[in-house]
Amino acid sequence: MRDQESRNFVGEDDDGENRTGTVMTATSHIITAVIGSGVLSLAWAMAQLGWVAGPAVLVAFSFITYYMATLLIDCNRSPGPQSGKRNPTYMHVVRAHLGGAKVQLCGLAQYASIVGTAIGYTITASISMVAVERATCFHKEGHDHTKCKINNYPYMIGFGIVQLVLSQIPNFHKLSWLSIVAAIMSFAYSTIGLGLSLARIISSGKHQPKSTLTGVEVGVDVTGADKVWQTFQAIGNIAFSYAFSLVLVEIQNTIKSPPPPENKVMKKASLYGVSVTTLFYALCGLLGYAAFGNKAPGNFLTGFGFYEPYWLVAFANICIAVHLIGAYQVYCQPLFGFIENYSSNRWSESKFISQEYNIGGGFNINMFRLVWRTVFVVLATLIAMIIPFFNDVLGLLGATVFYPLTVYFPIEMHIAQRKIPKFSAKWMWLKILSFSCLVVSLVAAAGSIQGIAKNVTKVKPFHAT
Template sequence: MAMGMTVVADGGAVTLSVLSPSSDNSSVDDDGRPKRTGTIWTASAHIVTAVIGSGVLSLAWSVAKLGWMAGPVALLTFAIITYYTSLLLADCYRSPAADASLAGKRNHNYMEAVRSNLGPLQTKLCIISQYTNLFGITIGYTITASISMVAIQKAICYHKLGRHSASCFTSTYTYMRFYGLVEVFLSQIPNFSELWWLSIVAAVMSFSYSFIGIGLGIGKATEGGHSRGTIGGSIFMEGQIFPGGIDNVWTVLQALGNIAFAYSYTALLIEIQDTLKSPPDECKVMKKANLIGISTTTIFYLLCGCIGYAAFGDDSPGNLLTGFGFFEPFWLVGLANAFVTIHLIGAYQVFCQPIFASVEEWAADNYPKNQIIQRNFRISLPILKSVYHANIFKLVWRTSYVFLVTLFAMILPFFNDILGLIGASSFWPLTVYFPIQMYISRSKVQKWRKKWIFLQTLSLFSLVISLSAFVGSFQSVLKDLRTYKPFHENH
């Protein structure tokens, strides 16, 4: 029974009660967790929200560095690899049951899947890789959102003053702090399952700004008097391979890292699959959602990357939307940047919820008698006709996480460099290595058989690509750090 007290507040009564475990089985699954309500459409929305993030804005730049030949091929290659390994990973959602006629134990997150299939040592490596990746992505989203908000402010300023030579400097740090404040509020959403509405809004926003970027790109590409790119990009020009020397090599490798970042959602696949109601079988639904999500995003990626390259040629900007400048139609560019910001607000939560859940479960398991960690308070607000479940530990921990992410974003505000570094460091282990090794272990694929050789070759190929992209992106970060002063911006 809940123990409660009533506190009188302006406008009505606020009931505060301490919650105890419920005996109502209709609201929980067979393992005691909250009832899952996800469908193929909510899962697809989660995937689109996770995949079409800030990475799409850098694809025109990436294609420009690779050229018309290698650029689209790289985009399709990463898409095919991601889709194939996502199918393998979906099979690992449930652990094998002793009786083949029964469903196995659910693995609620990526880490549990690795532990069930590969053991404790691999699990430790997975934890480091996955959470570093998720932490890095939220940093990248903070940087991107602040850039988009600054672009809106500048567009309004230039239009108001009537000239583009006007002084309209706006600090990205101000908007990073604002973005962090919004995320502090949204981070109190209890769990991944409760994010379905935010993911749908974010997915709509991602489609909207992608369409605007494509439309603006087509308009600019049809104008005369500018280059529409080259076959070789920065790789091959005027009969020379890497005519710009070693700097061009690093840039091309960084471009691969940016493309890898654009497909960095596999680390969330198990968490997304764990929101699906059953029946029908979660694995079959998730595979269909993977097909819908990845095929949809790949089409948008090809359109944004290729049309953006056609519009700007070899001078394609690192962020597609800011590359259109602050000219007419200024309101349309501003609207697109507003959509980017709204989308990234939702995508941020999709990527940080697994970290929240992991730390909170660890704390609950290790400190079962700690009242700060264990006690939940139910606050009933009659005016809003809603109930909010509060926990002091969650409030402090989640707020601290958002603060730390915002601080790192302010220290390292390098858009393309950071995206490339995150994408390169996470693509091989999370998207390729662990799904392949789990599938081999689960399906008992024998060594040196055709399938085993194919899977290991794919893993080795992806490792080489990831290492190369990491080196290129890391070199670019070092180059920027030589001249960068933290918390100082030039007008």
């Protein structure tokens, strides 16, 4: 699918591919993938966990995410007879190191997660676009929520239409510009959120919102059962905010090498990306919690704890929408590529699948790509319209992505690659870490599923909220 005419033979890598990725572009891809809608829920997550557990959970996830990323990065090249061969996707890496049924399990986890992320981003982007209109409405009409009810379904459809167009970009290598724009947007709205939180803290003076070491209080803010479920859900929200392992291999595959080896470049990019995002997460989560206390909204830029300056709130939400437009593509391109490569190999004689038509301007169109990607975006948009629950969906996505893709497979491949003896000290440590993360994922998923079940009975499809 790569444009052969534009291939630069002088810059070819050791496998004949022409890659141009650097630490900067890989870091921007990672920041785009990591700093997404997850940052918006961190103030709420901190409110559920409190001043002690909240920061501790955030730091723990950052260390685990980076450590697991380094394991996955080192597994990119194949062992054995094909030693040194690059693997273009997560599934190829698992096939090279583990093989068997684990390849199908990896594919199921990865691509189900991508579908879920597309749904989650559609929900979040529409909420942010609605928030732009509501910010203006509140400025004109006052802070009466009954006067500013706006239907977010048209915005979901609009977001879907934009993705229909962008999804026709043939492959991941052509997305660097979109990823850099998206990364800039993520910095912009995160910085605005920080500034608004700090301004609210300063303006409150001695009358700061109530916050506690253990978060929302049973009998005051929530019931005992709600405290448990929302704590689990908050853990899932934090897990989601670090979910980028499912596209890490694809990002690594854009990096040119050698020298230096692409795994060293990717480790630097991962360190920079995770460090920057953790700093932003800590500031957004903690300052957001300080600004709102135990009453922190589920989305601190669309829950309208901030009303003024309305234009700045509106601009921040525009940045969120633009960022998610790019992040959607960063996540979905691997799935698009997998389906299309599989289909072209399976039905290589079909012109519907393989034929490229030049429509001018150096742009080609493929009928199978057009139809399949359109169906995907339409279905993701429809599902988002049916279950538009921000925190619940993010928590469930975080729980389902975190364990299999961020923890289980990197650990299993590292054990296989290094031939770590069973029941050795390192083997035991890795297995204990894996089991602990599995437990965390299960309780986070349980909390999110309970939240979805609770909220689904309250939904009135296609009505303003």
